[in-house]
Amino acid sequence: MTKVDExxxxxxxxxxxxxxxxxxxxxxxxxxxxxxxxxxSYLGDGGETQGVxxxxxxxxxxxxxxxxxxxxxxxxxxxLQLLRVPPDGALSPHLVGLYEWGVHTNAWGATRCWExxxxxxxxxxxxxxxxxxxxxxxxxxxxxLMQVTEALTYLHTQIxxxxxxxxxxxxxxxxxxxxxxxxxxxxxLGDFGLVTAVRATRISxxxxxxxxxxxxxxxxxxxxxxxxxxxxxxxxxxxxxxxxNPNYGAGAGNDPRALYEHLTSYxxxxxxxxxxxxxxxxxxxxxxxxxxxxGAAEVREWLAGQSPTVHATKGRIVRPFLVxxxxxxxxxxxxxxxxxxxxxxxxxxxxxGWLAGLRQWLEQEHPDTRLPQSLLAAAVTTxxxxxxxxxxxxxxxxxxxxxxxxxHPADAAGLARLAQAAQRHxxxxxxxxxxxxxxLLAALAQHRCTGRHPGCTGPLxxxxxxxxxxxxxxxxxxxxxxxxxxxxxxGSLPELAPAQAVLFRALVDPDFRAKLAKALRxxxxxxxxxxxxxxESKNALxxxxxxxxxxxxxxxxxxxxxxxxxxxxxxAPGGAAPWQxxxxxxxxxxxxxxxxxxADLVNIAMMVALLYLTTFTVHLGYRLVDTDFDWGRTTAxxxxxxxxQAVVLPPIALVMALLxxxxxxxxAVTGRLRLLILLVAAGIVTAIHFHREEWLRFPVVxxxxxxxxxxxxxxxxxxxxxxxxxxVYLPVIVVLLVQLxxxxxxxxxxxxxxxxTAVRTLTALAVVTLFVLGAVGWAPVTQxxxxxxxxxx
Numbered sequence: 074m075t076k077v078d079e080x081x082x083x084x085x086x087x088x089x090x091x092x093x094x095x096x097x098x099x100x101x102x103x104x105x106x107x108x109x110x111x112x113x114s115y116l117g118d119g120g121e122t123q124g125v126x127x128x129x130x131x132x133x134x135x136x137x138x139x140x141x142x143x144x145x146x147x148x149x150x151x152x153l154q155l156l157r158v159p160p161d162g163a164l165s166p167h168l169v170g171l172y173e174w175g176v177h178t179n180a181w182g183a184t185r186c187w188e189x190x191x192x193x194x195x196x197x198x199x200x201x202x203x204x205x206x207x208x209x210x211x212x213x214x215x216x217x218l219m220q221v222t223e224a225l226t227y228l229h230t231q232i233x234x235x236x237x238x239x240x241x242x243x244x245x246x247x248x249x250x251x252x253x254x255x256x257x258x259x260x261x262l263g264d265f266g267l268v269t270a271v272r273a274t275r276i277s278x279x280x281x282x283x284x285x286x287x288x289x290x291x292x293x294x295x296x297x298x299x300x301x302x303x304x305x306x307x308x309x310x311x312x313x314x315x316x317x318n319p320n321y322g323a324g325a326g327n328d329p330r331a332l333y334e335h336l337t338s339y340x341x342x343x344x345x346x347x348x349x350x351x352x353x354x355x356x357x358x359x360x361x362x363x364x365x366x367x368g369a370a371e372v373r374e375w376l377a378g379q380s381p382t383v384h385a386t387k388g389r390i391v392r393p394f395l396v397x398x399x400x401x402x403x404x405x406x407x408x409x410x411x412x413x414x415x416x417x418x419x420x421x422x423x424x425x426g427w428l429a430g431l432r433q434w435l436e437q438e439h440p441d442t443r444l445p446q447s448l449l450a451a452a453v454t455t456x457x458x459x460x461x462x463x464x465x466x467x468x469x470x471x472x473x474x475x476x477x478x479x480x481h482p483a484d485a486a487g488l489a490r491l492a493q494a495a496q497r498h499x500x501x502x503x504x505x506x507x508x509x510x511x512x513l514l515a516a517l518a519q520h521r522c523t524g525r526h527p528g529c530t531g532p533l534x535x536x537x538x539x540x541x542x543x544x545x546x547x548x549x550x551x552x553x554x555x556x557x558x559x560x561x562x563x564g565s566l567p568e569l570a571p572a573q574a575v576l577f578r579a580l581v582d583p584d585f586r587a588k589l590a591k592a593l594r595x596x597x598x599x600x601x602x603x604x605x606x607x608x609e610s611k612n613a614l615x616x617x618x619x620x621x622x623x624x625x626x627x628x629x630x631x632x633x634x635x636x637x638x639x640x641x642x643x644x645a646p647g648g649a650a651p652w653q654x655x656x657x658x659x660x661x662x663x664x665x666x667x668x669x670x671x672a673d674l675v676n677i678a679m680m681v682a683l684l685y686l687t688t689f690t691v692h693l694g695y696r697l698v699d700t701d702f703d704w705g706r707t708t709a710x711x712x713x714x715x716x717x718q719a720v721v722l723p724p725i726a727l728v729m730a731l732l733x734x735x736x737x738x739x740x741a742v743t744g745r746l747r748l749l750i751l752l753v754a755a756g757i758v759t760a761i762h763f764h765r766e767e768w769l770r771f772p773v774v775x776x777x778x779x780x781x782x783x784x785x786x787x788x789x790x791x792x793x794x795x796x797x798x799x800x801v802y803l804p805v806i807v808v809l810l811v812q813l814x815x816x817x818x819x820x821x822x823x824x825x826x827x828x829x830t831a832v833r834t835l836t837a838l839a840v841v842t843l844f845v846l847g848a849v850g851w852a853p854v855t856q857x858x859x860x861x862x863x864x865x866x
Contacts, residue, residue, distance in 0.1 A: 097115055097124070099126070101124065101141075102126060102139065102141065103141065103175070103177035103179070103185065104179075105187075106128070106177075106189070109130065109131055109132070110128035110129060110130055110131060110137060110139065110189070111129045111131055112126055112127075112128050113126070113128055113129055113136070114126070114127045115127075116138070121142055121143060121146050122141060122143065123141050123142060123143045123144075123185065124140075124141045125138065125139070125140050125141070126138070126141075128189075135192075136192040137189050137190065137191070137192055138189070138190045138191070138192050139187060139188070139189055140187065140188050140190065141186075141187045142185055142186040142188075144183055144184060144185055146186065147186060148174065148186050148188065152232075152234060152240070152265075153171060153174050153188065155232055155233075155234070156171045156265060157172070157173075158170045158171060158172050158191075164191065164253075165227075165261070166223075166259075166261070167223060167224035167227045167228070167261055167262060168224065168227070168228070168262050168263075168265075169190060169191050169193065169251055169261050169262065169263040169264075169265075170190065170191030171188060171189075171190055171191070171265075172189045172190065172191070173188070173189045174186065174187060174188035174189070175187055175188075190263075191253075193252060193253055193261075195251075195253065195254065196251075196252055197247060197248045197249070197250060197251055197252060198217065198247040198248070198250035198260065198313075199246075199247035199248040199250075200248075200252075201252055202247055202312075202313060206313075206316055207316030208313075208314065208315060208316040209313045209314070211314070211351070213258075214310065214313050214314055214351075215376075216258055217258075217260065217310075217313065218306075218310060218354075218372070218376070219376060220259070220260045221245075221250060221260065221262075221306060221309075222306075222369060222372050222373070222376075224260070224261065224262045225242070225245075225262075225302050225303070225306070225369065226369045228240055228241075228242060228262065228302075229299045229302070229369070241298060241299050241301055241302055242262060242302050243291075243297075243301060243302070244264060244283060244305075245262075245286060245302050245305035245306055245309065246283050246285075246305060246309060247309055249263050249264040250309075251263040284320075284329040284332055285318050285320045285321070286304075286305040286308045286309065286318075286320075287301075287304075287305070287329075288300070288301040288304035288305065288363070289304075289333060289336040289337050289361055290363050290400075292329065292330075292332075292333040299368075300363040300364075300366050300368065303358050303366055303367060303368055303369075303372075304358060304363075304366060306358055307341075307354075307358025308341070308359070310354070310355060310358070311341070311343065311345070311346060311359075314345075314346055314348075314351060314355075315345040315346060317345065319341050319343065319345070320332060320336075320341070333392070336361065337391075337392060340356075340359070340361065340386070341355075343355050343356060343359070353375070353383065354367075354372070354375050357371055357375070357381060358372075360383065360384060360385075360386055361386040362384070362386045365384035365386065367381065367383075391403070391438050391439075392434070392437075392438055394431065394434040394438075396410040396411055396414065396417070396418065396421065397410055397411075397413075397418065397421075398417075399414070403439070404435070404439050404442045404470045404471065405470070405471045405474070407431075408466070408467045408470040408471035408474055409471070409474060411463055411466065411467055412467055412474060412477045415463065415477070415478070416479075418459075418463045419456065419459040419460070419463065422452065422453055422459050422462045422463055422466075423452050423453055423454065423459055424452060425451070425452040428449050428450075428451075428452055429449075431449060432444075432449040442470060444466065444469055444470070445469070448462060448465055448466055456508075457508065457510070460478070460479070460508060460513060461510075461512055461513050461516065464476075464478065464513050464516035464517060465516045467516075468516045468517070468519040468520060469519075472519050472520050472521055472534065473520070476517040476520040478505065478513070478517065479505055479508075481505060483517045484517075484520070484522070484523045484535065484538075485522075485526070485537045485538055485541075485581045485582065486523070486582075488506075488509075488517075488538075488577070488578075488581045489578050489581050489582040491505055491506055492506055492574045492575070492577045492578030492582075495571070495573075495574035495577075496571040496574045496575060496578070498571070502574075503573075503574065506573065506574055506577050510545070510546075511542050511543075511545050511546050512542075514538060514541055515538075515539065515542040517535075517538055518534050518535045518536075518538035518541075518542055519534045520534060520535065521534065521535075522534065522536070522537075522538075523535075537581060537583060538581060540580075540616075541580040541581050544615070544617040544620065545577075545580060545617070546617070547616075547618065548576055548580060548617030548618070548621050549573070549576065549617075549621075550617070551613070551615070551617055551618040551621035551622070552572060552573070552576055552621040552624065552625065555606070555609075555622060555625055556572070556625065559602065559625070571628070572624060572625065572628060575624045575628065576620065576621060576624045579620050579623065579624055580620060586620065586623070589610075589624065589627050590610065590611075590623060592627060592630070593607050593610060593623060593627065593630075596626065596630050596633065596634075597630070597633045597634045597637035599637050600633040600636050600637050602633075603626060603629060603630070603633035606622050606625055606626040606629070607622075607626050609622035610622040610623035610626055631740070638668075638669070669735065673733055673734050673735065676733045676743070676813070677729070677730045677733045677734075679809055679812060679813055680729050680730075680733060680743075680746055680750075680813065681726045681730070682805075682809060683747070683750055683806065683809040683810065683813065684722060684725065684726055684729065684750050685722060686805060686806050686809070687750050687751065687754050687806055688722065688750075688754045688757055689802070690754075690802045690803065690806060691754035691755070692754070692757060692758055692761070695758045695762070722753075724840045724843070724844075725753060725840070727836065727840070728833075728836055728837050728840050729749070731832060731836055731837075732746065732833055733746070734829070743813050744814070746813075747810060747813060747814070
């Protein structure tokens with residue numbers, strides 16, 4: 074408190090009138106303020122403010138109050154705008170008027186915020202109580218109650234911010250209730266420093282408010298709960314009725330911590346409030362549990378003569394512990410908050426003070442929850458240590474909580490999904506998987522299993538994750554060793570970046586591990602190095618070694634299959650390792666070439682058959698759902714579409730055939746061509762549906778009579794019933810799809826030949842170009858038959 078200058082009436086907190094200190098130089102005021110206002114007197118400082126001044130508007134001559142904030146404080150512009158006096162000058166009946174504000178940087182580079190407020194010449198409710206009191210008449214207290222209740226209701230329900238509706242004042246007390254008019258009495262809420270100040274450039278551990286009026290739930294956290302204002306109102310009413318704040322002397326003196334300990338264990342002493350009605354009101358407002366405390370609705374009922382229920386708080390209120398800005402009343406809430414705010418928790422466990430506070434909180438508030446001292450004794454320094462410490466604390470406090478790691482579900486299924494994402498080169502997932510070691514996985518395994526794995530019954534944790542934690546180090550080591558050995562013997566390997574992700578997935582997903590083992594049974598066992606890997610996947614001494622071998626064998630199956638097609642079958646000359654691949658020579662070259670040609674021809678035949686059958690079946694299915702379809706025209710329709718296929722599909726089949734001749738990646742090519750067939754069928758049906766058959770005009774038309782057998786065959790089938798057609802075509806299509814997928818995996822790679830690649834590319838471009846030219850009406854280059862559009866008649 075500053076010294077008092079009895080000559081000058083001033084406001085110590087910018088809105089209440091008292092006698093103030095000797096004034097510093099007005100030159101300290103921001104230049105924009107000095108330009109418009111004449112300084113009258115210095116009112117004081119403290120809290121958020123560097124100084125408060127009484128000033129006069131140079132243009133109107135009216136008194137105003139200027140508040141200059143400390144450099145570290147930045148008021149919230151959004152809230153200031155909501156509290157601002159409107160252009161018409163009409164003051165709020167509930168809130169002190171705020172006229173303007175700004176930010177100014179002086180010549181020395183110091184930036185400070187300022188605001189201009191209404192001057193309440195009649196002072197504050199505190200001064201009124203000192204003048205009329207110390208006890209105020211009950212009628213006057215009732216008037217105060219009604220007006221403050223209306224003001225709080227307005228603040229709590231009518232102020233809309235980006236966070237929603239409702240704003241807590243957070244510092245209700247007699248010296249912040251301003252007297253705008255004495256006769257009749259008109260009170261308004263003032264000093265919104267705690268409401269509007271946003272500490273954007275400052276880290277503050279303060280909770281705000283005045284301890285003697287502060288609600289118990291706000292002592293250890295920056296609370297924005299609306300119920301705190303009703304507690305403060307209750308304390309203020311007791312003070313006005315009795316002439317004494319009931320919290321004076323509570324606990325050990327007026328120390329805030331002692332006061333908090335007292336309020337969390339005992340109710341406020343209301344023995345001096347002798348009137349039963351007022352006693353009931355104060356009990357309702359001073360309920361220690363915020364959710365049971367009276368608010369505006371109950372106060373209005375009381376004012377109307379009713380007696381709302383007062384809910385007594387049983388036992389001691391637990392002091393909350395702050396995690397990531399969230400108050401936690403129980404260990405379970407603490408574990409859940411740490412799990413949900415992993416990055417903030419990482420900063421916490423690196424702070425020795427936070428760990429010491431956690432240990433003290435658990436000992437005082439939850440002595441039944443025991444954490445190993447090793448988890449609380451010393452702070453960690455690295456990110457990996459922080460991750461492990463968080464996972465271990467959560468696992469000990471609440472093993473029933475679903476495990477989480479860095480915001481990702483970390484049960485067996487969640488980790489398997491992360492590994493799948495890492496296989497697809499998701500860098501975030503790769504980083505998360507790489508950060509999980511044996512100890513961290515063991516901590517995650519302590520949580521109750523959610524995957525219904527065999528043996529994971531009861532609260533004993535997840536058996537799958539526990540086994541994965543034991544096998545992880547050996548599996549990663551075995552993977553690295555076997556990869557290095559293969560590089561020595563094979564010479565070069567394809568890109569194996571997903572290997573770690575596949576390994577991790579195999580460890581945490583038993584079903585995936587079983588699929589790997591099953592897939593290896595169909596692998597190229599004639600390649601010695603691959604056969605050795607497959608054997609190790611069954612016979613290695615450790616489980617980690619077996620899993621590593623299975624992962625490598627699965628990733629290298631394509632390479633081994635390509636080598637199997639060229640393998641001579643005898644050891645390489647010059648003492649080469651028996652699993653080094655030798656290119657076939659002499660007669661073997663001819664045999665290998667013939668086998669490859671036969672494989673390509675079979676693939677081409679199957680793909681062309683699939684093309685024709687699929688387009689016919691899709692077209693027939695479309696006709697069946699057409700409401701105008703004449704079921705008696707099945708035979709004619711089938712024959713007609715066979716002729717259409719003869720015109721439209723040969724160029725497409727030609728492109729597909731070229732792509733299937735010695736492809737560099739048979740599996741990928743067969744997969745893409747199967748998708749292309751479905752797109753072609755859909756395109757034909759779309760053209761028919763929209764009557765735009767010219768989209769399918771191809772300038773070079775091969776004589777349909779060469780394909781008359783196809784139309785006849787379709788017509789033969791079409792003469793039967795629809796179920797007969799489905800019974801013939803659909804199973805064949807399914808078999809062809811499955812067989813082509815299987816053959817794509819078994820067909821040896823033909824390598825990448827520039828000439829063949831160029832032929833394929835040019836042919837595909839020529840076919841697409843001719844289709845486009847035909848669609849726009851370009852004249853045919855050569856025409857061996859009637860216009861294809863006639864076939865649609």
